[in-house]
Each structure stands twice: as structure tokens, then as C-alpha cells.
Amino acid sequence: xxxxxxxxxxxxxxxxxxxxxxxxxxxxxxxxxxxxxxxxxxxxxxxxxxxxxxxxxxxxxxxxxxxxxxxxxxxxxxxxxxxxxxxxxxxxxxxxxxxxxxxxxxxxxxxxxxxxxxxxxxxxxxxxxxxxxxxxxxxxxxxxxxxxxxxxxxxxxxxxxxxxxxxxxxxxxxxxxxxxxxxxxxxxxxxxxxxxxxxxxxxxxxxxxxxxxxxxxx
Amino acid sequence: xxxxxxxxxxxxxxxxxxxxxxxxxxxxxxxxxxxxxxxxxxxxxxxxxxxxxxxxxxxxxxxxxxxxxxxxxxxxxxxxxxxxxxxxxxxxxxxxxxxxxxxxxxxxxxxxxxxxxxxxxxxxxxxxxxxxxxxxxxxxxxxxxxxxxxxxxxxxxxxxxxxxxxxxxxxxxxxxxxxxxxxxxxxxxxxxxxxxxxxxxxxxxxxxxxxxxxxxxxxxxxxxxxxxxxxxxxxxxxxxxxxxxxxxxxxxxxxxxxxxxxxxxxxxxxxxxxxxxxxxxxxxxxxxxxxxxxxxxxxxxxxxxxxxxxxxxxxxxxxxxxxxxxxxxxxxxxxxxxxxxxxxxxxxxxxxxxxxxxxxxxxxxxxxxxxxxxxxxxxxxxxxxxxxxxxxxxxxxxxxxxxxxxxxxxxxxxxxxxxxxxxxxxxxxxxxxxxxxxxxxxxxxxxxxxxxxxxxxxxxxxxxxxxxxxxxx
Ligand code: SF4
Numbered sequence: 001x002x003x004x005x006x007x008x009x010x011x012x013x014x015x016x017x018x019x020x021x022x023x024x025x026x027x028x029x030x031x032x033x034x035x036x037x038x039x040x041x042x043x044x045x046x047x048x049x050x051x052x053x054x055x056x057x058x059x060x061x062x063x064x065x066x067x068x069x070x071x072x073x074x075x076x077x078x079x080x081x082x083x084x085x086x087x088x089x090x091x092x093x094x095x096x097x098x099x100x101x102x103x104x105x106x107x108x109x110x111x112x113x114x115x116x117x118x119x120x121x122x123x124x125x126x127x128x129x130x131x132x133x134x135x136x137x138x139x140x141x142x143x144x145x146x147x148x149x150x151x152x153x154x155x156x157x158x159x160x161x162x163x164x165x166x167x168x169x170x171x172x173x174x175x176x177x178x179x180x181x182x183x184x185x186x187x188x189x190x191x192x193x194x195x196x197x198x199x200x201x202x203x204x205x206x207x208x209x210x211x212x213x214x215x216x217x218x
Numbered sequence: 219x220x221x222x223x224x225x226x227x228x229x230x231x232x233x234x235x236x237x238x239x240x241x242x243x244x245x246x247x248x249x250x251x252x253x254x255x256x257x258x259x260x261x262x263x264x265x266x267x268x269x270x271x272x273x274x275x276x277x278x279x280x281x282x283x284x285x286x287x288x289x290x291x292x293x294x295x296x297x298x299x300x301x302x303x304x305x306x307x308x309x310x311x312x313x314x315x316x317x318x319x320x321x322x323x324x325x326x327x328x329x330x331x332x333x334x335x336x337x338x339x340x341x342x343x344x345x346x347x348x349x350x351x352x353x354x355x356x357x358x359x360x361x362x363x364x365x366x367x368x369x370x371x372x373x374x375x376x377x378x379x380x381x382x383x384x385x386x387x388x389x390x391x392x393x394x395x396x397x398x399x400x401x402x403x404x405x406x407x408x409x410x411x412x413x414x415x416x417x418x419x420x421x422x423x424x425x426x427x428x429x430x431x432x433x434x435x436x437x438x439x440x441x442x443x444x445x446x447x448x449x450x451x452x453x454x455x456x457x458x459x460x461x462x463x464x465x466x467x468x469x470x471x472x473x474x475x476x477x478x479x480x481x482x483x484x485x486x487x488x489x490x491x492x493x494x495x496x497x498x499x500x501x502x503x504x505x506x507x508x509x510x511x512x513x514x515x516x517x518x519x520x521x522x523x524x525x526x527x528x529x530x531x532x533x534x535x536x537x538x539x540x541x542x543x544x545x546x547x548x549x550x551x552x553x554x555x556x557x558x559x560x561x562x563x564x565x566x567x568x569x570x571x572x573x574x575x576x577x578x579x580x581x582x583x584x585x586x587x588x589x590x591x592x593x594x595x596x597x598x599x600x601x602x603x604x605x606x607x608x609x610x611x612x613x614x615x616x617x618x619x620x621x622x623x624x625x626x627x628x629x630x631x632x633x634x635x636x637x638x639x640x641x642x643x644x645x646x647x648x649x650x651x652x653x654x655x656x657x658x659x660x661x662x663x664x665x666x667x668x669x670x671x672x673x674x675x676x677x678x679x680x681x682x683x684x685x686x687x688x689x690x691x
Binding site for chain 2: 004005007008009013015016017018023029030033034037038041042056060130131132140143144148165166167170179180185187189190194195201202203207
């Protein structure tokens with residue numbers, strides 16, 4: 001805390017005409033607004049959330065695959081890597097290290113990512129149909145670097161975790177974590193830049209490719 | 219940043235005569251305008267109501283400003299509870315001092331930065347350099363400007379919109395000492411590789427903040443390149459530098475503001491990355507910063523509260539007002555002479571740097587109200603510009619020869635039929651900008667002028683309609 005705190009808050013209070021008389025009412029209104037979490041106008045939810053999520057993800061230059069159960073994921077990953085002629089080697093978040101990667105011929109290390117990792121595999125806390133967005137939350141088993149440093153990011157999304165909009169995702173985070181994780185990263189397609197002549201180029205500082213594998217079973 | 223806004227007219231004339239700049243501006247302007255329009259049309263096709271959204275955004279920002287002291291205290295308490303340190307700076311100089319002190323405390327040699335307009339306001343890079351700390355801009359556009367001898371940005375979202383890829387190719391070849399490339403994806407990869415090294419070796423990351431969330435004590439960052447994620451994930455220290463007006467109440471409010479900001483700024487439905495960052499790395503976390511600081515900067519903001527320019531504090535820095543401004547489209551951002559160009563800059567520069575430092579800026583508009591129509595939080599920019607002009611008259615601060623121009627303006631304004639000829643009005647205005655010479659000479663001296671003279675497709679209410687409504691009142 002520093003001296004300017006009082007100076008700035010004092011200036012604000014003076015401009016707003018804050019007084020002992022109006023502070024309690026205003027304070028109560030602030031608390032009420034925080035408790036209400038009221039949502040603003042937004043588009044109506046899509047009828048088929050999985051289909052909407054898929055279409056909008058693809059519009060953002062992600063690719064989307066679907067498998068029946070979680071155990072099918074390693075084979076789907078292997079197929080994707082083979083198709084793109086990428087070495088079957090990856091870093092994954094510890095959360096999903098238990099899958100049979102070796103059985104699918106992929107060498108996987110569960111840890112935070114480093115610069116030379118080419119493929120990063122993550123789960124996904126919730127996905128959002130309205131925009132085709134992945135919501136990743138950090139925790140010891142879900143480090144942030146795995147979806148950031150590698151050139152290819154593969155995300156495993158359970159179909160029931162696809163929600164209509166960001167508002168539902170916030171409610172889910174509150175219910176699950178109590179307080180927000182250190183970093184909540186909403187990811188919508190590969191990183192991009194349009195800075196040179198407003199020409200969109202994929203692969204700025206983050207991944208060049210985002211591949212989503214939707215697992216139909218819960 | 220140094221203030222050069224006093225010389226708007228002469229700078230504008232030079233920009234009009236710059237054929238290369240005119241070509242680059244012309245190429246860019248349609249893209250922004252079209253993409254925003256398409257994104258909003260899509261949103262409406264999805265069943266959304268963008269006008270209702272704008273109204274809600276305006277409302278939300280007004281509510282926050284009305285109790286700004288309380289929201290800031292909430293934010294501070296919640297951020298502190300999660301292990302962040304909240305510091306306050308009355309002006310840019312103090313913000314620089316605080317950040318240099320933080321850097322020294324943690325033994326920082328290099329700081330990577332993601333885009334922050336406030337850091338431009340404060341001149342943070344210069345302060346860091348003077349203290350022996352290397353600042354590295356990592357937004358591709360900002361990086362290009364930094365390696366080009368710290369050139370100032372010309373747009374708040376697209377800082378190098380004034381540059382062609384040929385110019386950037388020359389710059390990269392010179393600075394990176396690699397063979398010259400002109401393929402934009404290859405140029406981008408080259409910059410990625412150079413910047414990756416910096417990301418991994420920096421001890422501190424400095425970011426701006428698109429929003430501060432009071433409920434959780436978080437900062438929300440919106441980027442496409444992923445550099446915002448890099449500077450807040452890899453280094454051990456993360457410093458957020460942002461204005462005191464950026465606070466919003468809840469995560470639900472953040473969702474609303476994101477729907478508005480991103481469509482208005484880049485015409486996307488969502489940016490590639492939206493990161494909501496709260497506090498420091500936990501004991502068992504494998505990555506994330508160990509120290510997090512917020513530097514909340516006033517720099518003239520508090521003085522605008524509850525006054526006639528209060529509405530300007532709603533601004534969420536989307537850039538739509540400049541993208542749609544016929545004056546900005548014609549002369550680019552540099553002529554405005556400070557951090558913020560376009561209509562929002564013409565209001566903010568005199569308010570933040572002093573009226574006497576930016577006499578011509580309140581006149582750098584045709585009052586066509588394209589900006590007011592597109593602003594996601596409904597800031598009545600033309601009205602604020604008019605109020606600034608009135609203030610100049612009251613305080614006798616009009617620029618030289620201004621009395622005459624104002625009279626001419628009043629004469630035209632009193633004749634609505636003339637206003638209907640919007641294009642002609644713009645020409646007239648630009649003629650004034652070009653120094654009042656006969657138009658035929660202007661054309662000869664400034665070939666770029668004719669190239670940049672077309673108007674964007676009008677949307678919504680024109681100034682004329684507003685003027686009529688004002689007269690009826
Ligand atoms: S004034 Fe409005 S349109 Fe201009 S940058 Fe601010 S929010 Fe965007």
C-alpha cells in the first residue's frame with residue numbers, strides 16, 4: 001500500500017460526493033450486485049450444443065474429431081499425429097496421464113511443457129458452444145504451459161461438459177473450485193496475428209494447430 | 219509518451235501528402251469496418267441483440283463509475299486475499315517508479331510486455347531502460363515499433379496499421395540480420411522465434427488489463443497471439459499496469475463486456491485467448507508467477523468522474539471509433555500526436571495532457587457521429603468534442619484562426635441541407651486541415667488526399683438527425 005492510494009480514493013470520493021450518509025446504502029448495493037451474478041442479454045442457447053460447438057470451433061480453424069469413450073482417445077491422437085506427419089511424442093497434463101498412450105504408440109510425459117515440446121495434450125474443464133471455446137483451468141494436475149508452448153495443442157473434451165455460454169461455465173467453476181483457479185484460459189482456435197497488413201496468420205506465439213477430440217460418453 | 223498534439227494541423231497535412239501511408243490506410247480501413255459489421259450480423263443471426271448488449275454495457279460501466287471507490291476497494295481486498303500486491307499511482311511517473319522498484323526488488327534484468335496503452339501513457343519502456351532493465355514488447359505490432367527505434371503506435375488495436383509488409387521486411391532483415399522475407403507467415407515465424415527466446419529468458423512479465431474483476435480480484439486479458447498468456451505464465455513476476463476505471467463487478471459482467479469488446483475491436487466473436495488471472499502460483503502448481511502486482515493508475519481519470527466527461531471513462535479501448543472515423547481513415551493515428559488517436563483520442567488527449575497541449579484535436583472530427591453509432595458503450599463522442607470546443611471558447615484557448623472556422627461551421631450547421639452533403643462537408647473540413655489553400659493546389663501538393671477521401675457506409679443516426687433532435691429539445 002502506498003500514499004497515492006488515499007490520494008486517489010479521496011479524489012474519487014470527493015468527485016462522487018461520497019459521505020457517511022450515503023456510503024452504507026451504496027455499499028449494500030455493491031454487495032447485492034456481487035451476490036446476484038446477474039447475466040446480461042445473450043443469444044438463446046443452441047439446441048444441439050455438441051454440434052454448435054463443433055461448427056464454431058471449425059470456423060476458428062480448429063479441427064474436431066469425435067470418439068465414443070475416453071479409452072479411444074490415444075488411438076485418435078496417434079491417427080491425428082500420423083496424418084500430420086508429427087512424431088508420436090507429446091507432453092500431457094498429469095490429469096490424463098493414466099490413459100494407455102503406450103498402447104497407441106505414443107510416448108507421453110506428464111509435466112509442465114518446455115520450449116522444445118512439439119505436441120501438448122490437455123483435458124478441458126468446460127467447453128462453450130456459443131463461441132466454440134475451450135475453458136482450461138490451472139491446478140497442479142493441469143499446468144498452463146501444455147496448451148501454450150507446443151506447436152500443436154490437442155484437447156480432450158467430454159461431450160457433457162459442453163455448455164451453452166460462458167455464464168454457465170462460471171457457475172460450474174464456482175461450484176467446483178469455490179474460488180477461481182490461478183489462471184482460467186479460454187482458448188478459441190490456434191494463436192493468430194493480423195498485425196502485418198491485417199493479414200491473418202495462424203501460429204503467432206502459441207500453437208499453430210488446435211485439435212479437439214470430443215468424447216461422447218460421460 | 220511525449221505529447222506532440224499541438225501540431226495536429228501540420229502533421230495532418232504531411233500525412234495527407236504521404237502516398238505510401240495513404241495506400242496502407244486505405245487497405246486497412248475496409249477490413250475493420252466490414253469485419254465488425256459481419257460479426258454483429260452473425261451475432262444477430264444467432265439470436266443475439268447487439269443493441270440491447272450496448273445498452274447493458276453502457277449501463278454496467280455507468281454503475282461502476284458511480285461507485286468507483288467501493289468497487290476498487292472490493293477489487294483490492296479480493297486481489298490481496300489471493301496473494302497479489304495492489305499499488306496505486308497518481309500519474310505515469312509514479313507508475314514507472316513503482317514498476318522499476320518491483321523489478322529491482324526481484325533482481326529483474328529483462329521484462330517481456332504484452333500490449334498496454336497505459337504503459338505508453340506513462341512512458342514505461344523509457345523508464346525501464348533508464349534503470350538498466352530491458353523491456354521487450356511481444357505483441358507483434360508493438361515489437362515491430364520497438365525495433366524501429368521506438369516508433370509510437372498509430373492505432374490502439376493494430377499498432378502498425380500504417381506500415382506495409384515491405385517496410386517491415388526491410389526492418390526485420392536489418393534488425394534480425396537474416397535474409398529478407400516478404401511472405402507474411404514466414405515473417406511472423408521469424409518474429410516468433412526471436413520473441414520465444416525473450417519469453418523464456420525474462421524474469422518479469424508486464425501486461426495491461428482489459429478488465430479488473432472485483433468479485434475475484436482478477437485481471438482479464440484478451441489477446442490473439444498468445445503473448446498475453448506467455449508474459450503472465452513463464453516469468454516469476456507478473457505486473458499488471460492498468461487504469462483505475464477498468465474495474466467491473468462480476469465474472470458474468472466480464473462475459474457481457476467480452477461480447478461487446480471483441481466484436482467491436484477485431485470483428486471476431488471471441489479472441490483466441492481470454493485469460494482470467496487471479497493471484498500467484500500455488501505451492502504444488504507446476505507453472506505460473508510467484509509474485510503478482512497490480513499498479514492502478516489514475517493519471518487524470520478520477521478528475522473526470524461525475525463531470526461532463528464522465529462518459530469517456532466508460533471506454534473499453536476497442537478502437538471502433540477510429541476505424542469508422544473519416545478523419546482517422548484519411549490521416550492515420552500519428553497525426554494525433556499522443557497515445558490515443560481517433561475520436562476517443564481527441565477527447566482524452568486534451569483531458570489527460572491539458573487543453574493547452576492539444577488545441578486542434580477537438581476539431582479533428584467532422585462530427586458525423588460514425589463513432590457515436592459504433593461505440594460499444596455508447597459514448598457520445600461528438601457531443602464530448604463539442605463540449606471541449608465550447609470550453610476552449612470559454613477559456614479563450616481557441617487555436618489561431620479558429621474563430622473564423624467556428625463561424626463557418628456554425629453557418630453550415632444552421633443549414634441542414636448542407637449537412638446532408640456529408641462528403642462535401644468532409645472535403646471542406648479536410649481543406650481546412652490542408653491549410654486553407656485552394657483545393658486545386660491541395661490536390662497537386664497532396665495526391666494522397668484524393669485517394670483517401672471516400673466515406674464509410676453510413677450507419678444509424680447522422681449528425682444531422684442528432685442536430686435536429688437537439689434543436690427540438
Ligand atoms: S470510445 Fe467507444 S468506440 Fe472508441 S475506443 Fe472507446 S469504447 Fe471503443
